[in-house]
Amino acid sequence: MESNPSDSIAPSNPASQPFDLIVPCAFGLEAIVKRELKGLGIEASISDSGRVSFRGSHESICRANLWLRTADRILIRVAEFPAGDFDALFDTTRDLPWGSLLPADAAFPVTGRSIKSTLTSVPACQRSVKKAIVEAMMRDHRTSELPETGPLYKVDVAIVKDVATLTIDTTGRSLHRRGYRTHISAAPLKETLASAMVMLTYWRAGRPMIDPFCGSGTIPIEAARIGRNIAPGLEREFACQAWPDFSAELWSDARSTAANQSLPPLEEKILASDIDGRVLTAARDNAIRAGVQDDIHFQAMPVHEISSKKNFGCVIANPPYGQRIGSGQSSRFDAEDQNGDGPEDWELDELYESLPAIFERLPTWSRYILTAYSNLEHAMGRAADRRRKLYNGRIECTYYQYHGPKPPPAARVNKSSPPKETEASEQTKPEPSAPQPSKPKSPWPQTPPKS
Numbered sequence: 001m002e003s004n005p006s007d008s009i010a011p012s013n014p015a016s017q018p019f020d021l022i023v024p025c026a027f028g029l030e031a032i033v034k035r036e037l038k039g040l041g042i043e044a045s046i047s048d049s050g051r052v053s054f055r056g057s058h059e060s061i062c063r064a065n066l067w068l069r070t071a072d073r074i075l076i077r078v079a080e081f082p083a084g085d086f087d088a089l090f091d092t093t094r095d096l097p098w099g100s101l102l103p104a105d106a107a108f109p110v111t112g113r114s115i116k117s118t119l120t121s122v123p124a125c126q127r128s129v130k131k132a133i134v135e136a137m138m139r140d141h142r143t144s145e146l147p148e149t150g151p152l153y154k155v156d157v158a159i160v161k162d163v164a165t166l167t168i169d170t171t172g173r174s175l176h177r178r179g180y181r182t183h184i185s186a187a188p189l190k191e192t193l194a195s196a197m198v199m200l201t202y203w204r205a206g207r208p209m210i211d212p213f214c215g216s217g218t219i220p221i222e223a224a225r226i227g228r229n230i231a232p233g234l235e236r237e238f239a240c241q242a243w244p245d246f247s248a249e250l251w252s253d254a255r256s257t258a259a260n261q262s263l264p265p266l267e268e269k270i271l272a273s274d275i276d277g278r279v280l281t282a283a284r285d286n287a288i289r290a291g292v293q294d295d296i297h298f299q300a301m302p303v304h305e306i307s308s309k310k311n312f313g314c315v316i317a318n319p320p321y322g323q324r325i326g327s328g329q330s331s332r333f334d335a336e337d338q339n340g341d342g343p344e345d346w347e348l349d350e351l352y353e354s355l356p357a358i359f360e361r362l363p364t365w366s367r368y369i370l371t372a373y374s375n376l377e378h379a380m381g382r383a384a385d386r387r388r389k390l391y392n393g394r395i396e397c398t399y400y401q402y403h404g405p406k407p408p409p410a411a412r413v414n415k416s417s418p419p420k421e422t423e424a425s426e427q428t429k430p431e432p433s434a435p436q437p438s439k440p441k442s443p444w445p446q447t448p449p450k451s
Helices: 030-039 058-067 086-095 122-141 191-199 218-227 248-260 277-290 335-339 345-353 355-360 376-380
Strands: 019-024 045-048 051-056 075-082 110-115 154-160 163-169 209-211 270-274 296-300 314-317 366-371 386-392 395-402
Touching (some): 019 058, 030 045, 030 051, 058 248, 075 086, 086 122, 086 154, 086 163, 110 122, 122 154, 191 218, 191 366, 218 270, 218 277, 218 296, 218 314, 277 296, 345 355, 376 395
Parallel strands (some): 110 154, 209 270
Antiparallel strands (some): 019 051, 019 075, 045 051, 075 163, 366 395
């Protein structure tokens, strides 16, 4: 369904009509992002794989940027229209009221992509859109000069099947960049994916948790911040903070409200372990910067030594699986792999085949394992209770979920903990409110939801 190109332009006024907003995310996380938005009081829809959409105000944009744990960024959808040739792309873009969104001194670089479209030259599309916006800005602001020395408005043109979508990025650096992680392991897990892994489990504050392959600590750090209700964007800046429509008072109120909702340190510390003591030094430093150093116990130990006297906990893990995140080709373990000293396939098999014996020492615990290792269920000796397809960078992975027994009432977590899914009454019962992943289709969606 085609939309009027000017429908989603909001006047330069905090009290104006809502923006049409797009929330890109990794494939498989759409339903989690939608649920997060609902928790913020924002009704959203999954418009396609890797994309959630909603209508919201300036205040909604602030809250979404501050609070979304599993999204990549928040984009303003300026317009969507047929663009089968350069005349259509240029003329429609120029006719939009850009002056109502961008101040006269705005810097507005244009990025782009073209998928299954007649216009295949992305640089040519970028130049066409840039020139059209320049003409529109000079018209709207009644000026012959655009210095581009002011706040940054990153414009993107995505052309999919001859339909162009123009967006402006409110976020800046991707939302997975929380600001606390300066030390990373050789195979880092994005903070957004780590949060999703935690949010797809029965873990909550007050319940035991172990990450036996913690690396630079991303999973336990994100879990601790979820358990303490710490807004993930609290320590970072956003692109739209510099925009004149987003006042300092608006951002100050949003940050103050978020900070006041944080909870005290966890009563039950998370155990984060790794065989490599060097990466634990980095993990501890990251936890300090994230403000959760008192919520996590880091310990150097091999996975076969993992045990606990506590019951009804959760093991949440991203073990090695033989691929590096960036290339999807070489081994995922550590820098030694580049010299040919990394583990062979038989070592992977040995690692995964050792897991059942380890988990036998944790009979009441639930186990959640993200991996691209295809023989996980064979190694575990039974099928997972649930599986989800998720992407770690460009690597297609499966999130295997083995549910432990339901804890007795006396062992359940205090109701003051942040709300999570209801416990399954049986080990094989599906998680009642856990979202289902969307089946990947196109890398960029075409049709926005009706307002």
